[in-house]
Amino acid sequence: MTRRTLLTTLSAAALTVTPDLARGQDASPLDTTRRWGRLPNELGARSAAERPKRTPSPTSSRTPLQDLHGTITPSDLHYERHHAGVPVVDPRAYRLVVHGMVDRPLMFTLDDLKRFPAATRSCFLECSGNFGGQREDVSPQELCGLTSQSEWTGVMLSTLFNDVRAQPRATWFLAEGQDAAVMTRSIPLKDAIGEAMLAYAQNGEALRPEQGYPVRLLLPGWEGNANVKWLRRIELGDQPFMTREETSKYTDPLADGTVRQFSLVMDARSVITSPSYPQTIEKGFVEVRGIAWSGRGMIRRVDVSADGGRTWKPATLQQPVLPKAHTSFRYSWEWDGRPTEILSRAVDETGYRQPDMSALRQVRGRRTRYHLNPVTGWTVAADGRVRFALQRVRA
């Protein structure tokens, strides 16, 4: 049998089997020991039985947190948020210009950036507008699917700034993308320089187009919008540039009548990803699972309540716990069949405790939209149906 006839035979076999599989009517399940499977190929794909999907809107798509295990988000499921679509950037034509308050304004090709000493870092990336808890029938994806995690590789911004000889008077820099919004943010240099990276790789391969291919700014722990994608220009200066995205957007009106600006760090948060809407659970053992993260460092603790917040018990954190990274937590629970509410609450290494919505509303007022990280959870009805605990966030 030649390779070609083997392949033909195999694909013909697959064709005859697939409809039965899809209908689930085959009384004798496919015996995989009686037929060769697919031979090695160029590009892998998920099992046909696994269909995790982002949920797109005109401006963003959300990660299916409830379908994931562990903390790394598969690259094709990383959330998206962009302001004028995903540009197609030719890597050969790509240039990054660094200028302003520098002694040596320079232009870099993609190859230049890849030749610099490299660094790798796993961290979460979260849109600061990541709160979708307005109904009882929301899944973790709809509630807070604008957070994802990758292992990023690139050149440290400090390395690049050393080469351009950033001037001591430079206190801010503008990061500018080459999308159709020519998206810009001002970044405080001193706060960013320690960990900022120009990332060209994500989870071991080149960035996905929607993540800024070929190069994006990565600011671990800072709101997603500041991590400018399709980066074309960095200008160093001695004051913020006051772009639209840091004045009319991504600012926080507070209860005292002021507007908080450059609120870049993402505060600690957690979410139970299972059980969650639209699951139905059964009496007995339930492992409560979720993720927690903080833009200020490591998650120190996650507490879980299975009685609507009356008592809290520490969940087990999956090691190693990384700073500014999604951290898996798990809590063993015996459900007795009575209606209840399960909640999670993160504490980070600064001692910050994820607040209730009522506490957030008290200091930030009713009309604030960004950086909402309240304690959330799920109600469990007597029939086992799980719904988003809406009353908890109706402060």
Next chain:
Amino acid sequence: MTRLVAVVAAVFTVTLASAAQSPPKPVGLGTPATPELIAPLDIDVRPDGAGLPAGSGTAHEGGSVYAQKCAACHGANGEGGTADALVGAEPKTVAPFGPDYERWRGDRPDVPFTIGNYWPYATTIFDYVRRAMPANAPGSLTTDEAYAIVAWLLAKNEIIAESDPMSRETLPRVRMPARSRFVPDNRKGGVEVK
């Protein structure tokens, strides 16, 4: 012994300090970015007016440009549509949020956040309109069109007069009503919810 430790520590500190002062040797990649290369990319405009180009426009001129290129998404009078509301001078005495606003609003519906009641810098409007608008043809406006649209938006928000021309001289001098409300981030982690 103690003195010896102190001396060694002092020498070590001085060595560290001098090492910190001399930056690492550059890797030496990249090519010089000439002013000619930078200029077409360098389109940002700062609150002090740095980056504003020569040119000008008035609200009168801006009205027709706005009707033609902006109204379809932002509404005929900037009241919003498929895109953000841009015009709205109210509330004039309080912020459009917070307890004073709730008293001012009473039973009326919320006002949107607009250029008039929320945007802290007039230069931002020019920067954004020129770089990203209109959404169906970003970057296509002439400098004068951008100034005229900015003038129209500022006049509609009752911040400048209809006849005031906007240019690199006048725009940075426009004082926005919400300017003084903006404060830096005071969150620092720890126990307090901010």
